[in-house]
Amino acid sequence: xxxxxxxxxxxxxxxxxxxxxxxxxxxxxxxxxxxxxxxxxxxxxxxxxxxxxxxxxxxxxxxxxxxxxxxxxxxxxxxxxxxxxxxxxxxxxxxxxxxxxxxxxxxxxxxxxxxxxxxxxxxxxxxxxxxxxxxxxxxxxxxxxxxxxxxxxxxxxxxxxxxxxxxxxxxxxxxxxxxxxxxxxxxxxxxxxxxxxxxxxxxxxxxxxxxxxxxxxxxxxxxxxxxxxxxxxxxxxxxxxxxxxxxxxxxxxxxxxxxxxxxxxxxxxxxxxxxxxxxxxxxxxxxxxxxxxxxxxxxxxxxxxxxxxxxxxxxxxxxxxxxxxxxxxxxxxxx
Amino acid sequence: xxxxxxxxxxxxxxxxxxxxxxxxxxxxxxxxxxxxxxxxxxxxxxxxxxxxxxxxxxxxxxxxxxxxxxxxxxxxxxxxxxxxxxxxxxxxxxxxxxxxxxxxxxxxxxxxxxxxxxxxxxxxxxxxxxxxxxxxxxxxxxxxxxxxxxxxxxxxxxxxxxxxxxxxxxxxxxxxxxxxxxxxxxxxxxxxxxxxxxxxxxxxxxxxxxxxxxxxxxxxxxxxxxxxxxxxxxxxxxxxxxxxxxxxxxxxxxxxxxxxxxxxxxxxxxxxxxxxxxxxxxxxxxxxxxxx
Numbered sequence: 077x078x079x080x081x082x083x084x085x086x087x088x089x090x091x092x093x094x095x096x097x098x099x100x101x102x103x104x105x106x107x108x109x110x111x112x113x114x115x116x117x118x119x120x121x122x123x124x125x126x127x128x129x130x131x132x133x134x135x136x137x138x139x140x141x142x143x144x145x146x147x148x149x150x151x152x153x154x155x156x157x158x159x160x161x162x163x164x165x166x167x168x169x170x171x172x173x174x175x176x177x178x179x180x181x182x183x184x185x186x187x188x189x190x191x192x193x194x195x196x197x198x199x200x201x202x203x204x205x206x207x208x209x210x211x212x213x214x215x216x217x218x219x220x221x222x223x224x225x226x227x228x229x230x231x232x233x234x235x236x237x238x239x240x241x242x243x244x245x246x247x248x249x250x251x252x253x254x255x256x257x258x259x260x261x262x263x264x265x266x267x268x269x270x271x272x273x274x275x276x277x278x279x280x281x282x283x284x285x286x287x288x289x290x291x292x293x294x295x296x297x298x299x300x301x302x303x304x305x306x307x308x309x310x311x312x313x314x315x316x317x318x319x320x321x322x323x324x325x326x327x328x329x330x331x332x333x334x335x336x337x338x339x340x341x342x343x344x345x346x347x348x349x350x351x352x353x354x355x356x357x358x359x360x361x362x363x364x365x366x367x368x369x370x371x372x373x374x375x376x377x378x379x380x381x382x383x384x385x386x387x388x389x390x391x392x393x394x395x396x397x398x399x400x401x402x403x404x405x406x407x408x409x410x411x
Numbered sequence: 412x413x414x415x416x417x418x419x420x421x422x423x424x425x426x427x428x429x430x431x432x433x434x435x436x437x438x439x440x441x442x443x444x445x446x447x448x449x450x451x452x453x454x455x456x457x458x459x460x461x462x463x464x465x466x467x468x469x470x471x472x473x474x475x476x477x478x479x480x481x482x483x484x485x486x487x488x489x490x491x492x493x494x495x496x497x498x499x500x501x502x503x504x505x506x507x508x509x510x511x512x513x514x515x516x517x518x519x520x521x522x523x524x525x526x527x528x529x530x531x532x533x534x535x536x537x538x539x540x541x542x543x544x545x546x547x548x549x550x551x552x553x554x555x556x557x558x559x560x561x562x563x564x565x566x567x568x569x570x571x572x573x574x575x576x577x578x579x580x581x582x583x584x585x586x587x588x589x590x591x592x593x594x595x596x597x598x599x600x601x602x603x604x605x606x607x608x609x610x611x612x613x614x615x616x617x618x619x620x621x622x623x624x625x626x627x628x629x630x631x632x633x634x635x636x637x638x639x640x641x642x643x644x645x646x647x648x649x650x651x652x653x654x655x656x657x658x659x660x661x662x663x664x665x666x667x668x669x670x671x672x673x674x675x676x677x678x679x680x681x682x683x684x685x686x687x688x689x690x691x692x693x694x695x696x697x698x699x700x701x702x703x
Contacts, residue, residue, distance in 0.1 A: 130601050150605040162596035166618040174603035175614075315546070 078140035078153070078230035078263060079105045080126065082226075086134030087125060087287075095121050096287045099135070106261045109252075112274035113284035114310070116318020119234055119267045122284070126265060127156050127233050139230055150179075155224035156233040159240065161216045163208040169219050170204040176227050193220040197256070214245050221253070225260065232257070234266040238273065250276060271311050277300070283307050301400075305407040306339045308400060312379045314366055316340075316400070324351055327399070335406025340366070340377040342398035344385060349393035353378065358386065448676035467677035477661070477678070478654060484636060484657040487571060491635035494575040496627055499582030501581065504612075506583075507590040517587065524580035525578030532645025535573035539646075566647050570655050573646060574639045582627045589623035590616065603666065629693040633686065658682055662669065 080103040087096040096118045103109050111119040124130040126137055128149035137144050144152050155176075163172050173191045183188075195201040198218040208216055217237065224232050237253070238246045254277055257264050268274050274281055275295045283290040283298060283306075291303035302308035308316045316337045321330050327350060330336055343351070351378055355369040360382065367378045367386070378392060401410040449696045452463045471477045506516045523531070541547050541558045550557045558568040593616055617624075640659050643649060649656030649664060656664070659682065666675025 127599075127603060129602070149599070149603045150607075154603065156598060156600065156603050158596045160594065162600035164597060164601075164615060166621075175601070175606075179605035179610065195611065216648055223600075227604075 079103055079138075080231060080265070081138040082122075082126070082135070082261060083138070084135035085122070085125065085132060085137060087121060087130065088133050094287060096125070097134075099289050101282060101289070101292060103263060103265065106263055108257050108264045108266065108277060108279045109282060110266045110268060110274040110278035110280075111282045111284060112268055112271060112310075113290075114280075115269055115355055117284045118287040119269075119284050121287075121342075123233055123235055123265055123267045126231075128152050153230040154231040154233055155227050155231075156235065157220045157224050159236040161208075161220040161237075163216060163219055163223075163239075165208055166329045168205050168207055169200060169211070169222075172208065172219060173204075173222050173226050176223065180227075190226045190228075194226045197225065198222045213241050214249065217241060217249055221256070224258070225262075230263065232262050232264040234264065236268055237269075238268075246273075255275065270310070272313060281311075283310060284404050285310075301409065301411075302337070305335055305337070305402050308402070312339060314340050314379070317343075317371065317374070317376040318402075319371050319374045319376060321401075321404075323374065326350055328402060330399065333401035333410055335402040335407065337400035337402065338394050338398060340379045342395045343378045343392045344395070345378075345380065345390055346393040347391055349391035351392040351394070353390045353392055355386065355388050355390060445676045445679040445683070448672055449680045450673075451676075452474050452673045463673070465602075467673045468681075469683075471674060471677055479653055480656050480658050483567075483653070483655065484659075487567065487574075487639075487655070487657050488632055488635040490567070490571045491574045491578070491639070492628065492631040494571060495578045495582050495631050496624070498575070499579045499627075500578070502560050502583050503586035503590055505639045506587055517584075521580050521584055523577040526577055528577065528641035529572075529645050531577045532573055532642040535569070535576070535642075536646045539569050539573075559651075561651055563651060566651055566655050570639070570643060572649055574635060574642045578631060578634055582631065585623050585627055586620065591621045624692070625696065629689060633689055636685070637682070 080101075082099050082101040082103075085096060085099040086094070088094050098156050099122060101109070109165070111122060113119050121130055125132050126139075128144065128147060132145050139152055139154070164175065166254050167175065170191060173194060174187050177187045177190060190220045191204070192201075194203055198221055200215065200218050200222055201212055203215055203219070208219065211219065217240075220237065234253070238249055241249060250273055253266075266277055268277075278295055280292060281298050282292050285306050291298055291307045293301075293303075293304055298311050299308060302311060304317070305318055309318060316339050319336050319338070321327075321333045324336060327336065351371055353367075353369045355367055357368045359366040359368070363382065365384075366380050367380055367390070369376060369378075369390070371392075376392070401411055402408065449467050450462060450464060451460050452466070453460045502520060506513055506520070509516060526534070538544050538546050539557075539559060541560055547557045557565050559569040597619075598611055598613055601615045606614060636657070637659050639657065640663065643655060643657060643660045644663075647655045650658050658678065662675050662678045662682065665671045665678065669675075
């Protein structure tokens with residue numbers, strides 16, 4: 077168990093390319109932190125820097141009170157679950173679980189006990205003597221988790237561990253990971269590009285874009301008060317509508333804003349509504365429908381009941397207090 | 412799957428004919444001839460040929476020269492294989508660690524493979540030549556008298572190096588490909604699991620290379636036993652005192668130099684048996700035992 081602190085952490089590759097800049101995160105003991113962002117935003121690189129698989133060129137990473145910048149991965153007291161599981165194909169499940177303990181000189185009896193415990197928790201007991209190739213994707217995933225928990229490390233690092241699973245299994249495993257982390261109370265950093273996974277798992281989210289932290293906060297904070305147009309467009313499904321303020325000049329209190337954000341579910345049809353939308357396409361979801369179109373020159377989406385009447389032009393009104401205003405140049409939130 | 416059916420019965424035969432004819436003329440027919448001849452004895456002037464049953468074989472196993480050739484072959488084959496594979500693996504590991512210049516080194520390291528064995532033999536003959544070669548000269552400076560013309564051990568070292576040299580390239584390529592197909596995440600996982608570089612190599616990388624290693628083991632054994640003829644012929648000619656006279660070279664010496672066709676044919680048949688056994692082992696085990 078330990079806290080993890082990232083202090084002005086940055087990474088510049090030898091060629092001069094900057095991958096990560098100025099990241100500051102304080103992770104409390106036992107906290108579940110999710111790094112989320114589009115592909116190429118540097119979230120995996122950041123995780124690998126915590127793991128010790130990538131060098132840190134700027135700033136400091138501390139696990140507990142110890143600066144680990146120059147500490148080897150094996151001495152950082154962390155365990156990592158890889159996207160492709162990285163199970164040792166020539167070893168049985170039991171050997172896979174025991175490998176890390178054996179390397180650390182744990183006694184045979186102790187190894188056996190801990191492997192049995194991990195197998196019990198993850199329900200992989202029946203497969204202990206199989207080779208990884210004889211397991212399904214979900215089972216491999218469990219073994220990878222098992223390899224992390226037998227070591228009882230200070231922190232778990234997850235690098236998109238669910239992205240190789242099918243959609244249904246992903247939802248189940250997501251829940252299991254959450255429960256497991258709650259039960260063990262181990263500090264965790266989890267990387268994903270899936271904002272839904274991020275929202276459901278995280279105690280706190282870290283939204284990354286182009287190697288920089290856009291926002292850190294609880295899922296609800298980030299959802300309710302996105303710090304920038306990037307976060308606004310990334311978190312939430314369907315995505316928040318971002319409309320140039322000049323397209324809707326008559327909305328009260330928006331004079332100094334450049335962009336106005338409104339969530340699709342905060343818009344309703346109303347004959348005298350102040351916002352005009354041109355409808356382009358409709359998606360039926362069963363319980364509701366998504367209406368896509370344009371407000372001014374910007375693409376926009378509205379969520380409507382599936383029995384609402386449709387026309388090519390809609391007048392829309394918004395729930396009071398649901399407007400998000402963003403600065404015209406920086407794109408940052410204005411409160 | 413859609414299958415195209417040809418009704419013409421002769422077209423498939425016609426298409427296969429070139430390969431079948433080559434196989435028949437250059438492999439099957441000579442093999443049959445060798446088996447037939449191994450049961451015959453010809454007199455010194457080639458006037459009479461008589462059937463002698465397995466006399467040629469029993470004579471071989473009573474001949475100390477032939478049994479000596481067996482042990483020479485064993486030492487030679489194992490040495491060539493071990494030297495080749497150890498060096499190839501070391502070089503593959505070294506190149507695998509490179510990032511930028513990997514292609515250049517790989518290309519350069521393949522070159523020896525393009526040199527014909529006979530030419531390689533000549534090159535090493537010059538390098539190792541006791542009177543004009545550079546290597547014995549250098550060794551003399553440090554007080555070692557390396558003379559393969561008189562010393563059986565030196566001769567063996569010489570032909571092992573000359574035979575292994577060009578073969579290292581071939582094994583190197585396979586080892587490099589094998590190393591590169593080990594996912595980086597496995598080594599990273601092992602690094603996090605507390606295994607240092609040496610332990611990682613022996614517990615993760617090497618076991619994952621075992622299919623490649625086994626394949627190369629068989630291929631190199633076959634090479635050392637059968638394809639090193641040109642190297643021996645260009646250098647020691649089996650000497651001194653039979654010390655580098657491997658089985659395959661003895662077949663040639665007894666048959667074409669000594670004109671003892673019956674014995675030579677019997678030796679060929681024994682070699683054929685060895686190849687068959689090696690091939691069977693490879694097919695049986697390479698799939699089952701070593702795959703993980």
